[in-house]
């Protein structure tokens with residue numbers, strides 16, 4: 062097959078439109094049935110007859126995609142969800158004794174691949190009319206590859222899989238009761254106490270699953286997975302909802318699971334964490350919501366660098382037009398000549414049992430400040446004080462600034478995207494709508510958007526407001542690593558053009574490193590006290606924050622991206638001794 066057609070019939074509601082599309086297809090005009098309307102009223106495209114002329118996708122760009130597959134693609138599909146639906150070619154390969162990462166944009170089939178390996182989804186080898194593929198068929202399909210051995214062992218019952226799903230927020234819908242009961246029920250290793258300690262779950266053991274936060278659910282889901290006796294552990298996005306400290310902790314924990322007789326697979330969009338957790342990586346590329354291909358396995362450093370370069374040399378595939386590069390050095394320390402928009406001095410505020418303190422600091426125009434700190438440590442309270450929405454008990458805030466705020470948790474309603482983003486569509490097409498790729502979502506109601514789509518709309522909504530200071534709380538959540546890097550560029554350009562300023566709270570270190578001019582660091586104890594220091598230059602702020610976490614970062618010599626040093630490695634010790642936790 063040289064091309065595939067993807068049709069979203071949900072978006073083709075009118076029969077008249079379908080008949081029109083059918084009538085303009087040049088192949089249909091010659092009397093053959095390239096486009097037909099099925100008995101159920103759905104529009105169907107025959108991929109073998111289609112010449113790829115491009116007429117029908119132009120007539121219905123939101124519903125039809127005609128895609129030429131790369132010439133190099135000679136393998137048959139592993140799975141197809143249905144006629145004119147998403148198709149997956151090839152699978153990542155778990156390696157025993159190693160952690161293998163999977164890296165790729167959203168909608169490229171990562172979760173599908175993982176479900177197949179976890180035996181949650183039986184692949185149909187591209188024939189969606191079949192109900193079941195038996196293991197013998199799969200084994201012969203993969204003959205001569207590592208996957209052959211994997212499925213042979215699955216068939217013999219010699220590989221048991223434990224799988225942490227991506228959407229932990231759905232767990233309370235199917236699992237009721239207390240955290241402790243759930244964990245004890247799945248504890249096949251008799252390690253309940255040890256794992257609850259390591260993942261810091263002791264304080265919530267008696268809480269109802271329905272009551273715990275996203276970050277707590279994530280750690281409970283990781284614990285429930287590792288308590289099972291398995292040969293292959295699969296973690297689909299294990300760090301969403303976790304702050305940086307928890308991410309590092311969860312990564313160390315997952316890494317420590319590995320031994321010669323098991324394998325770990327991890328899908329992760331935080332590139333610093335993926336780099337830290339994985340030994341090997343499979344890249345996935347293709348076209349969002351259309352098809353996905355898995356690259357050959359690579360050592361993790363090389364794999365992430367190839368991903369940033371956008372070109373897989375061995376397979377001669379370019380999957381992105383541009384290369385993503387990082388600055389060689391942190392922004393140079395300079396005296397700010399920029400106009401100050403607000404400043405604060407010796408501020409204190411008490412809210413119930415929680416109190417925050419901020420030393421002296423100021424924000425300037427055209428500046429992006431990254432905020433680093435744990436969850437529940439007063440970041441929102443501080444910004445509300447800058448906006449004048451809450452009055453401090455002690456100290457001074459020089460003058461109120463007009464703040465536009467994107468909250469951490471996003472609310473969806475049935476309002477259409479185009480109405481919510483009315484100003485952005487009118488005034489900021491090039492600055493907001495295009496870089497955030499909002500146009501394809503314009504006619505969707507908010508409550509039909511995926512997590513990543515809703516996030517992009519919420520960011521656009523924040524930026525379209527008239528303000529001096531834009532506060533974006535966790536803008537990278539739900540976005541894939543590629544979208545995170547594109548987003549940071551869009552925010553930087555927007556802030557510069559508006560001559561405004563932005564505060565970015567995020568837990569993805571690479572994203573913060575890429576976007577920030579300066580850093581504010583929050584320290585203290587969640588829900589008890591928060592201490593705000595900074596803004597610091599990048600080097601000073603990172604040094605302060607990383608010292609707290611007891612990790613050091615170096616720069617990759619090829620791409621300049623930050624990498625976490627192995628604990629107690631030569632570099633780790635040297636950097637700690639010289640106080641250079643950020644990078645040398």
Ligand code: SF4
Nearest residue numbers: 086111112114115117
């Ligand atoms: Fe027909 Fe294919 Fe052209 Fe669409 S792209 S009009 S299906 S030939």
